[in-house]
Amino acid sequence: MERWxxxxxxxxxxxxxxxxxxxxxxxxxxxxxxGEALTRRSRQLVSNMSRVGATFAAHKREKQKLPMxxxxxxxxxxxxxxxxxxxxALLDSDQKANVIGITSAVLGNELSSPDTxxxxxxxxxxxxxxxxxxxxxxxELILKIKYxxxxxxxxxxxxxxxxxxxxxxxxxxxxxxxxxxxxxxxxDYRDLDKNTLVQKMFKEQCDAHGIKIEREIRYAADMNLYxxxxxxxxDMETVLGFEGIFSIEEAIPIRMDMDSIDDTLVPIAKQPIxxxxxxxxxxxxxxxxxxxxxxxxxxxxxxxxxxxxYQDRGHGSMVASVIEYSDELNGTNDTVTAGVMMMEAVVxxxxxxxxxxxxxxxxxxxxxxxxxxxxxxxxxxxxTVEECAEKTFSQYGMALDNIADxxxxxxxxxxxxxxxxxxxxxxxxxxxxxxxxxxxxxxxIAGEKGQYDLAEVDTPSPFTRCGPGPAYIIKPDxxxxxxxAGIRPDGTATTTGVRVLNRTGVVARATxxxxxxxxxxxxxxxxxxxxxxxxxxxxxxxxxxHNAGYPAGQRMKMEDKINFMGFGMPHGTxxxxxxxxxxxxxxxxxxxxxxxxxxxxxxxFPKSLVGDDGFYRGQITLTVVSSPILRAxxxxxxxxxxxxxxxxxxxxxxxxxxTKRTVINPFGAxxxxxxxxxxxxxxxxxxxxxxxxxxxxxxxxxxxxxxxPIKKYAIDLDEMxxxxxxxxxxxxxxxxxxxxxxxREAIEREFRENGEKIEQEFCILLTIRDPEGKAxxxxxxxxxxxxxxxxYSDVKLKNxxxxxxV
Numbered sequence: 061m062e063r064w065x066x067x068x069x070x071x072x073x074x075x076x077x078x079x080x081x082x083x084x085x086x087x088x089x090x091x092x093x094x095g096e097a098l099t100r101r102s103r104q105l106v107s108n109m110s111r112v113g114a115t116f117a118a119h120k121r122e123k124q125k126l127p128m129x130x131x132x133x134x135x136x137x138x139x140x141x142x143x144x145x146x147x148x149a150l151l152d153s154d155q156k157a158n159v160i161g162i163t164s165a166v167l168g169n170e171l172s173s174p175d176t177x178x179x180x181x182x183x184x185x186x187x188x189x190x191x192x193x194x195x196x197x198x199x200e201l202i203l204k205i206k207y208x209x210x211x212x213x214x215x216x217x218x219x220x221x222x223x224x225x226x227x228x229x230x231x232x233x234x235x236x237x238x239x240x241x242x243x244x245x246x247x248d249y250r251d252l253d254k255n256t257l258v259q260k261m262f263k264e265q266c267d268a269h270g271i272k273i274e275r276e277i278r279y280a281a282d283m284n285l286y287x288x289x290x291x292x293x294x295d296m297e298t299v300l301g302f303e304g305i306f307s308i309e310e311a312i313p314i315r316m317d318m319d320s321i322d323d324t325l326v327p328i329a330k331q332p333i334x335x336x337x338x339x340x341x342x343x344x345x346x347x348x349x350x351x352x353x354x355x356x357x358x359x360x361x362x363x364x365x366x367x368x369x370y371q372d373r374g375h376g377s378m379v380a381s382v383i384e385y386s387d388e389l390n391g392t393n394d395t396v397t398a399g400v401m402m403m404e405a406v407v408x409x410x411x412x413x414x415x416x417x418x419x420x421x422x423x424x425x426x427x428x429x430x431x432x433x434x435x436x437x438x439x440x441x442x443x444t445v446e447e448c449a450e451k452t453f454s455q456y457g458m459a460l461d462n463i464a465d466x467x468x469x470x471x472x473x474x475x476x477x478x479x480x481x482x483x484x485x486x487x488x489x490x491x492x493x494x495x496x497x498x499x500x501x502x503x504x505i506a507g508e509k510g511q512y513d514l515a516e517v518d519t520p521s522p523f524t525r526c527g528p529g530p531a532y533i534i535k536p537d538x539x540x541x542x543x544x545a546g547i548r549p550d551g552t553a554t555t556t557g558v559r560v561l562n563r564t565g566v567v568a569r570a571t572x573x574x575x576x577x578x579x580x581x582x583x584x585x586x587x588x589x590x591x592x593x594x595x596x597x598x599x600x601x602x603x604x605x606h607n608a609g610y611p612a613g614q615r616m617k618m619e620d621k622i623n624f625m626g627f628g629m630p631h632g633t634x635x636x637x638x639x640x641x642x643x644x645x646x647x648x649x650x651x652x653x654x655x656x657x658x659x660x661x662x663x664x665f666p667k668s669l670v671g672d673d674g675f676y677r678g679q680i681t682l683t684v685v686s687s688p689i690l691r692a693x694x695x696x697x698x699x700x701x702x703x704x705x706x707x708x709x710x711x712x713x714x715x716x717x718x719t720k721r722t723v724i725n726p727f728g729a730x731x732x733x734x735x736x737x738x739x740x741x742x743x744x745x746x747x748x749x750x751x752x753x754x755x756x757x758x759x760x761x762x763x764x765x766x767x768x769p770i771k772k773y774a775i776d777l778d779e780m781x782x783x784x785x786x787x788x789x790x791x792x793x794x795x796x797x798x799x800x801x802x803x804r805e806a807i808e809r810e811f812r813e814n815g816e817k818i819e820q821e822f823c824i825l826l827t828i829r830d831p832e833g834k835a836x837x838x839x840x841x842x843x844x845x846x847x848x849x850x851x852y853s854d855v856k857l858k859n860x861x862x863x864x865x866v
Contacts, residue, residue, distance in 0.1 A: 062640065063635065063638035063639060063640055064638055065638060065639045065640065065641060065644075065838050066637065066638055066639070066854040066855050067637055067638065067639055067644075067645035067646070067647060067854075067855050068644065068645070068646055068647065068842070068845075068852050068853065068854055068855065069646075069647045069648075069649065069852060069853050069854075069855060070646050070647070070648060070845055070850050070851065070852040071648070071650075071850065071851040071852070072648065072650065072658050072660060073660075073848075073849055073850060073851075076658050076659055076660045076661075077656055077658060078656065078657055078658070078659045078724075078725040079655060079656055079657075079724045079725060080654070080655050080656060080657055080800075081722055081723060081724050081725065088216075088217060089137070089138075089143070089217070091135070091137035091138065091220060092216055092217050092220045093216065093219065093220040094216070098212050098216055098219060098220065099212060101219050101220065101222075102209055102210060102212050102219050104224070105209045105219065105222055105224070105225060106206055106209050106210055108224055108225040108226060109202060109205055109206040109209065109225060110206070111226065111227070112130055112196070112202060112225060112226065112227060113199070113202045113206075115128065115227040116128050116196055116199065116202060117199075124303055125257065125261065125303065126247075126249070126254065126257065126258055126261070126303045126304050127195035127196065127197050127249070127254070128195065128196045128197075128227065129160070129193055129194070129195055129196075129227070129228040129247060130151075130193070130194050130195075130196050130225060130226070130227060130228060131163070131165075131191045131192070131193055131225070131226055131227070131228045132147060132151060132191060132192045132193075132194065132222060132224075132225045133165045133189065133190075133191045133222070133223040133224045133225075133226075134147065134165075134189050134190045134191070134192065134221060134222065134223065135189060135220070135221060135222070135223045136188070136189045138220070138221040139189055139190050143217075143221055144190075144192075144221070144805050145805055146217070146218050146221065147192060147218065147221055147222060148192065148805060148809060150205055150208055150218060151192065151194040151205070152194075153201065153204045153205065153208070154197075154198060154200060154201040154204065156197070157250075157809070157813050158194040158195050158196070158197075158201070159192055159193070159194045159806070159809070160193050160194060160195060160247070160248065160249055160250045160693060161192075161193040161248060161250070161691075161693035161694055161695065161806075162190050162191065162192060162193065162693070162694045162695045162696065162697050162806065163190070163191045163193065163231075163452070163695040163696075164188060164189075164190065164191070164451040164452055164695055164696045165188070165189050165190060165191040165223075166188055166189070188451060189223070190695075190696065190697070193228060193247075193693075195249065205225075209222075228247075230300055230305040230306060230307055230308060231306065231307040231308070231309075232296075232300060232307065232308050232309075233308065233309050233310055235290070235292070235293035235296045236310055237293075239310050239311070239312075240289050240290055240291060241274065241287055241288070241289055241290075241310070241311040241417070242287070242288055242290050242296070242299075242308055242309065242310055242311055243285060243286070243287055243288075243308070243309050243310070243311045243419065243455075244262075244285070244286045244287075244288055244299065244305065244307070244308050245283075245285055245286075245305075245306040245307045245308075245455060246258045246259060246262060246283070246284070246286075246304050246305065246306055247304045247305070247306045248280070248283050248306070248692060248693040249304075250693060250810075252282055255282045255283060256282070258303070258304035259284055261302070261303060261304065262286070262302060262304065262305075265302045266288065266299075269295075269298050269299075271288055271289070271290065271295060271298070271299065272288065272289045273286055273287070273288050274287040274288060274289055275287040275417065275419050275420060275423070277419045277422050277423045277426075277459065278426070278459070278462070279422070279455040279456070279458050279459035279462060279692070280458060280459075280462055280692040281462065283692060285419055285455050285459075287311050287417060287419055296308065311417050311419075312417075312418075312444065312445065312446055313415045313416060313417050314408065314411060314416050314417065314418065314421065314442070314443070314444060314445070315411070315445045326567055327353070327385050327388035327389055327561075327567070328388070329352050329353045329356075330353075330356070330357075330384070330385075330388075330398065330399050331356050332356055332357065332398075332399055332401070333398070336398070337589070338397060338398070338399050338400055338401045338589070339397055339400045339401070339437070339582075339585035339586055339588065339589035340359070340400065340401045340402070340403065340435050340436075340437070340585065340589075341383055341400055341401075341402055341403070341435075341437050341438070341439055341578075341581050341582070341585045342402075342403040342405060342428070342429070342432060342435045342437065342438035342439070343376060343379060343380055343383070343402050343403065343404055343405065343438075343439055343578075344405050344407050344424075344425050344428065344438055344439065344440040344441075344442065344471075345375060345376035345379050345380075345404075345405070345406070345407065345408065345439075345440070345441055345442055346371065346372055346373055346374070346375045346376040346406060346407075346408050346409070346410070346442070347364065347371050347372075347373035347376045347377075347404060347406040348373060348376050348377050348380045348402065348404045349373040349374075349376075349377040349563035349564070349565075351377070351561070351563065351564060351565035352565055353381065353384070353385065353561050353565050354377060354380050354381065354384060354402075354561070354565075357380075357384055357399055357400065357401055357402055358380075358401075358402050358403075358404055359401050359402065359403045359404075361403075361432075362403055362404035362405060362406070363404070363405045363406065363407075363424075363427070363428045363431060363432075364404075364405075364406040365405075365406055365407060365409075365424045365427075365428075366406055366408075366409040366410075366414065369413075370409040370410055370413050370414050371406055371409060371410055372409075372410035372411075372412070372413075373406075373563050374562060374563045375441070375442075375574065376404070376406070377561065377562060377563040378560040378561065378562060378563075378568070378570050378574075378575065379439065379441050379574060379575065379577075379578050380402055380404075380578070381560045381561035382558070382560055382575050382578040382579055382582075383400050383402060383439065383578040383579075383581060383582050383585075384399060384400055384402070385561060386578075386579050386582060389558075389559035389560065389561070389567065390507070390541070390558065390559055392632070393632070393634070394583070394631075394632020394633065394634065395582060395583070395586055395632060395633055395634075396586055396590070396632075396633045396634050397586055397589060397633075400582060400585055403432055403435050405424070405425075405428035405432075407421055407424035407425055407428060407442065408421060408424075408442045418443065418444040418446075418456050418492065418493065419456075421442060421443070421493075422456055422459045422460070422463075422493075425438075425440065425460070425463060426459070426463050429463055429467050429469055430466075430467060433467050433468070433469070435469070436468070436469050436470060436588055436595045436597075437469070437470055437472065437581055437584045437585040437588055438469055438470070438471050438472065438581075439471075439472045439577055439578045439580075439581035440471055440472065440473045440474065440493075440499075440577070441474045441572075441573070441574035441575070441577045441578065442474075442574075443456075443473070443474065443476060443491050443492075443493040443494060444456060444476075444491050444492045444493055445476070445491060446491060446492045447488055447489045447490075447491060447492070447525075448489055448490055448491060448492050448494065448495040448529060448530055448535075449495075449530055450489075450530065451530060451531060451695070451696040452530055452531075452695050452696050452698075453495050453497070453529075453530045453531075453692075453698045454492035454493065454495050454530075455692075456492045456493040456495075456496075457492060457493055457494070457495035457496040457497070457499075457530075458496075458690070458692050458698070460473065460493060460496040460498065460499055461496050461497050461498045461499075461690055464496075464498040464499065464597070465498065465690075468595065468597070469597070470498075470499075470500065470584060470588075470597040470600060470601065471496065471498070471499040471500075472499065472500045472502060472577055472578075472580050472581040472584060473493060473494055473496060473499040473500070473501050473502065473577065474494065474501075474502055474572075474573040474574055474576070474577040475490045475491070475494050475501050475502060475503040475504075475524060475525045475535070475536040475573045476488075476490055476491035476494055476525040476573060477523045477524070477525065477572045477573055477574075478523055478524075478525050479523065479553075481514060481522040481523060481545065481547075482547060482553055487525070487526045487624075488525050488526070489525060489526060489527065489529075490525045490526065490527060490529060490535050490536060491525060494525070494529075494535060494536070495529045495530050495535060497533070497688065497690060497698070497699060497769055498597075498687075500537045500538060500580060500584070500601055500604070501529075501535045501536040501537050501538075501626070502536055502537070502538055502539060502540060502573060502576050502577040502580045503520065503521075503524045503525065503526070503536035503538075503539040503542075503573055503576065503624060503625060503626065504520070504521040504523070504524040504539060504540070504541070504542025504543065504571075504572065504573045504575075504576040505518055505519060505520055505521060505524070505539045505540070505541060505542065505576070505611065505625065505629065506518065506519060506520075506521050506541070506543065506544035506556075507541035507543070507544075507558060508544060508556050509544055509556065510544060510546065510554060510555075510556040511546075511554075512546040512547060512548050512549075512554045513544040513545060513546040513554065513555075513556050514544070514545065514546045514547070515544050515545075518610075518611035519616060520539070520620075520624035520625060521542055521543055521544055521545065521571070521573075522544070522545045522546065523543075523545050523571065523572065523573075524536075524539075524542065524573055524624065525573070526623045526624045527622070527623045527624070527626065528622075528623060530696070530698070531696050531697075531698070531699070531767070532765065532768075533699070533767075533768050533769065534622060534626050534627070534768060534770060535626065536624075536625070536626040537601075537605065537626045537627060537770065538580055538604060538605065538608055538625075538626055538627060538628065538629065538630055539576060539624075539625045539626065539628065539629050540576035540577070540579040540580050540629055541558050541576060541579070542558060542571065542572055542573050542574070542575050542576030542577075543555060543556060543557040543558050543569070543570065543571030543572065543575065544556040544557075544571070545571055555569070555571040556569070556571070557569030557570040557571040557575070558570060558571070558575050558576075560575060580604070580630070583604060583630055583632065583633055583636075584600050584601075584604065586633040587600050587603060587604070587633060587636070587637075588600060589858075590633070590637070590857050590858065591855070591856070591857065591858070592856035592857055592858040593856065596649070596823075598649070598685055598686075598687055598821060598822070598823045599647070599649055599823050601685050601770075601823075602647075602683055602684075602685035602823040602824075602825050603636055603637075603825065604630045604636075605627045605630070605683050605685060605770055605772060606645070606681065606683035606772070606825040606827070607630050607631045607635065607636045608626075608627045608628035608629055608630040608631075609628045609629065609631075610625060610628045610629070611628075611629055627770070627772055637855055637857070639827075639838055640833070640838070641836060641837070641838045641839065642829065642830040642832075642833045642834065642835055642836070642837050642838070643827060643828065643829035643830065643837050643838065644827070644828055644837050644838045644841045644842070645825060645826065645827045646664075646825070646826045646827075646841070646852075647823065647824070647825050647855070648799075648823070648824040648826075649822075649823045649824075650821075650822060651819050651820060651821045651822065652703065652799060652800075652801045652819065652820055652822065653801070653817055653818065653819050654701075654801050654803055654808070654811075654817065654818035654819070655817070656801075657798065657799060657800040657801070658797075658798070658799040658800075659725075659728065659729070659796065659797075659798050659799075660796060660797045660798075661710070661713050661727065661728075661729060661794070661796050662713070662794050662795070662796070662848065663707075663794075663795040663796050663797045664795070664841045664844035664845050664848060664850075665795040665828065665841070665844075666678075666828065666835060666836075666837045666840040666841055666844075667791075667840065668830075668835035668836055668837065668840055669828070669830060669835050669837065670791040674790065674791045675777075675785055675786075675789040675790060675791065676709075676777055676789040676790075676791065676793075677777050677778055677789075677830075678776075678777050678828060678829060678830055678831070678835075678837075679774070679775070679776045679777070679827075679828075679829045679830075679831050680707070680735070680773075680774070680775050680776075680777070680826070680827070680828055680829075681772070681773070681774045681775075681825075681826070681827040681829075682705065682707055682736065682772070682773045682774075682824065682825070682826050682827075683770070683771070683772045683773075683824065683825045683826075684703055684705050684770070684771040684772075684822060684823075684824050685769065685770050685822065685823050686701075686702065686703040686769055686770075686820055686821065686822040686823075687769070687820060687821045687822070688700060688701045688702060688767070688769050688820065689701040689803075689807050689818070689820065691806065691807065691810075694804070694806050697767075697804050697806065699767045699768075699769060700803065700804045700806060700807035701767075701801060701802065701803045701804070701807060701818065701820045702766055702767045702768070702769075702801070702802040702803075702820075703799065703800070703801060703802075703820060703822040704766070704799070704800045704801075704802055705736070705771070705797065705798070705799050705800075705824060706732075706734035706736060706796075706797070706798040706799075707734065707735060707736055707773075707795075707796070707797050707798075707826070708732060708733045708734040708735040708736070708788070708795070708796060709732070709733055709735065709788050709789065709793040709794065709795055709796070710729040710730055710731055710732040710733070710793060710794050710795075710796050711730050711731040711792075711793060711794070712730045712794060713727055713728070713729065713730060713794075714727070714728055714729070714730035715727060716728050729796050729798075732796060732798075733787075733788045734798075735775060735777075735780075735788065736773045736775065740780055740781060740784045740788070741775065741779050741780055741781065742779060742780075742781055766802060767802070767804075776831070777789060778831075797826075799822070799824070801818070801820055803818055828841065
């Protein structure tokens with residue numbers, strides 16, 4: 061079906077802006093302790109504070125220059141912001157901003173809930189919770205906290221909220237005599253002067269004890285990471301005795317991936333046309349060979365961080381060939397531009413000749429991007445082999461986020477490869493660096509299947525790493541074809557790679573997420589080249605995710621799709637920016653203040669999608685991509701803000717009583733129902749496998765979780781439960797969209813202390829489609845936008861797509 065109608069931007073109207081209203085309940089939560097259990101907890105915490113006081117006295121006697129840090133562990137039931145606020149107030153009871161961060165903690169059941177038989181039966185597993193880190197600078201603060209924790213009559217909820225309080229000790233590993241290199245992180249005191257001091261003191265103490273700092277890299281605005289050489293366990297204990305140490309872990313070098321070769325079809329070498337403009341991609345890799353296929357497309361003035369003697373441009377050349385010749389090599393027609401200019405950045409050496417560590421790569425990446433800030437799309441198919449943590453984001457991922465934010469760029473990062481399938485082991489999680497929130501992280505699916513390959517076509521490659529990422533965010537974000545692999549009868553590995561050009565310009569085969577990633581980068585670069593206006597990474601990411609789907613369709617369980625393929629494989633650029641007459645895609649690109657929400661009542665929705673039975677039908681796909689406020693000091697709560705969207709029906713608009721204390725907004729939805737709720741739909745439909753074509757687009761509704769920077773919902777109204785359909789889809793019901801901002805306690809406190817307003821950018825794409833291809837959806841919704849007083853416009857292109865897709 062021909063796509064020739066441009067997708068549309070629309071703006072909220074003034075009347076759609078509403079103010080956030082207060083709420084809450086005075087009822088005590090069920091986990092609040094009573095009687096003897098409360099008394100025991102109070103005594104335990106008072107004892108904890110006595111130990112804190114003794115440690116603080118020693119801290120003063122030793123005349124330490126940095127403030128003492130205390131860790132306060134919160135019980136699992138009380139980690140919500142509404143409960144945690146009173147703990148922060150306790151730790152800040154000297155009227156200073158003492159709380160400096162959050163880490164993960166694990167509690168046994170004896171502290172995770174009240175002493176009840178029901179709670180004991182709940183689980184025998186330890187439970188994950190949070191530890192607040194705070195500074196203590198006076199004895200008076202310790203006494204205030206101690207007295208408060210003794211008062212069981214007035215502070216039962218507060219006492220029940222806290223599991224334990226103790227002096228902070230650095231997170232550490234045991235010394236490995238086979239590895240002398242370790243990474244050290246310092247405490248982030250959330251104070252520029254103190255952070256500068258702790259870095260200065262660390263360097264001075266290393267120098268005084270003969271400990272060599274091998275590398276120093278910046279991973280956040282004012283925080284650095286250090287790689288040091290420790291010759292013995294004694295050296296490690298010496299470093300752990302320094303002030304301001306947050307963590308110490310082994311430094312693991314980068315490992316080289318192997319590729320297979322198989323000569324085949326030879327494409328025609330392309331040449332840029334003088335006077336034409338082309339998309340640009342920065343290639344963060346091992347370098348690009350100047351062969352006849354690639355040389356014309358390499359920009360002058362690239363960066364090389366290793367001498368020619370220590371370079372091997374093989375990997376980078378194959379990556380570049382996917383960017384430049386993917387369509388020609390693989391018989392596809394996904395791109396709309398004739399070529400891509402490439403900026404080479406040699407950020408990794410020949411690993412057979414020189415050892416390199418992840419922090420070296422990060423430093424090189426930062427320098428290359430800072431030197432070429434005009435290049436907005438960067439592909440990165442190198443990285444660590446270390447698995448990301450379950451709860452906390454790596455400093456490497458945070459560093460890529462910081463680089464992206466400071467330079468306003470979009471990094472496309474490979475998810476990483478694993479050989480676990482050769483050992484029959486479980487799939488390994490995405491690597492550190494691939495846990496970047498800002499980057500688009502790319503996994504691999506198989507495009508072909510050889511005799512002994514394990515993966516079916518269009519399913520995850522055996523070597524691709526899986527999600528979720530830290531804090532259960534969806535990673536990888538997208539997938540593309542990266543090859544297949546298997547095991548021969550003799551136990552050796554076999555691969556069926558994607559077609560690439562090797563460094564000499566010979567067509568070859570290569571496998572790995574290294575070669576799915578540049579295909580995604582090409583689409584991002586095409587979009588950036590086509591879209592008019594300033595570079596907008598949120599918009600580009602949102603368009604790609606919104607137009608992604610699962611080629612495997614019904615052949616995989618939904619949870620496996622999410623964990624291995626994220627939001628799926630995006631369509632090529634030709635299919636992304638236009639609609640048919642039986643669908644429409646609307647884009648809302650905006651920002652939201654914490655004190656407000658957007659409530660679009662009587663949202664445009666085509667009446668032509670009311671069936672003969674009097675009920676609405678149709679398919680709805682809604683994607684939300686936000687740019688959360690990030691704080692490295694907050695550990696598992698690294699993402700500090702979120703955008704929540706509801707889209708559904710209502711009986712009408714009701715007038716509200718603004719004379720009530722908690723009511724501010726005069727109008728609201730009457731009998732509103734958010735249709736993006738899983739319980740409205742048949743479990744059979746949203747369950748393990750699916751047969752309908754819409755299965756290629758659907759994600760589990762429960763994956764639209766709080767504090768996930770990307771959310772996607774795809775619903776078919778025909779699949780709603782009959783009872784809910786009767787109530788919620790009648791022809792007389794109106795439609796609405798509600799957009800809210802959520803914030804964690806730490807960022808609310810920080811902005812409150814600074815007197816600033818919290819604001820977050822977001823991009824929402826909504827597609828309404830008639831699956832039968834009959835209703836005039838595009839024209840009708842366009843008319844409703846006009847009638848509803850919306851400002852709207854077609855997507856503006858600075859470079860038109862010359863032909864449409866049929």
